[in-house]
Amino acid sequence: MTLLSQAEAFARPFYAAPERAYHTAEHVGAVLDALASREVLTPTLALAVWGHDLIHDPSAGDNEARSAAVFGDWLAAEGADAGLVGEVRSLILATRHTDPPSTRAEALLVDADLSILGTDPATFAAYDAAIRQEYDFVPEAVYRTGRARVLRGFLERDRLYTTPEFAGLEDQARANLQAALGQLTLP
DSSP: OOHHHHHHHHHHHHHTOTTOSSSSHHHHHHHHHHHHHTTOOOHHHHHHHHHTTSSOOTTOSOHHHHHHHHHHHHHHHTTOOHHHHHHHHHHHHHTTOSSOOSSHHHHHHHHHHTGGGGSOHHHHHHHHHHHHHHTTTSOHHHHHHHHHHHHHHHHTSSOSOOSTTTGGGHHHHHHHHHHHHHHHTOO
C-alpha cells in the first residue's frame, strides 16, 4: 500500500463525521480533481489535500493548524521523510486563506481549495447551503454578519486565484460571491 493510499484510509473517517456537510471526502475529491484536471497534481499536493481539512470544528479558529499537526504526526509515524512532513504541513497551513501563498505548490492548493467559488451558480448555491448547515448552531443574524464579512474579504482581494491554471474561475467566483452577499444582506 502506498503512502497516499494509507493517507486516504487514515483520513476518510475524519471526513465522514456526521456533522460535516461540505468538508467531506467529496470536497477532498473535488480538490484533487481540480488539480488533476489541470495536470498539476503531485503526490505531495495529494497528501496535503487529504490532510487539509482533517480537523473541522466550525466553532474553532485553528482547524488548519490542528489538521497540519495531526496529519504531520501521522506522516512522521508512517516514516515519511522530515522534509515531506514539513512541506505537507506548510501546504495545509496555506489553506487558512489568511496570507498569500509563498510557493507555487501553496498557490495551487489554495486555488484548488477555492475552486468551488468559481463553479456554476447551482453548485455554488449547494456549497453555500452546506456551509450554513455546518454552522447551524450559529443564530441566523450572527451567521449572516459573519458570513458576509468572509465573503467581502474574498471580494476585496485583487485576485481570488493566483495561478494561471485557475485564473479562468475569477469572474464566475466574483459573481457567485456577490450574489451570496446580496442574499445575506437582504432584510
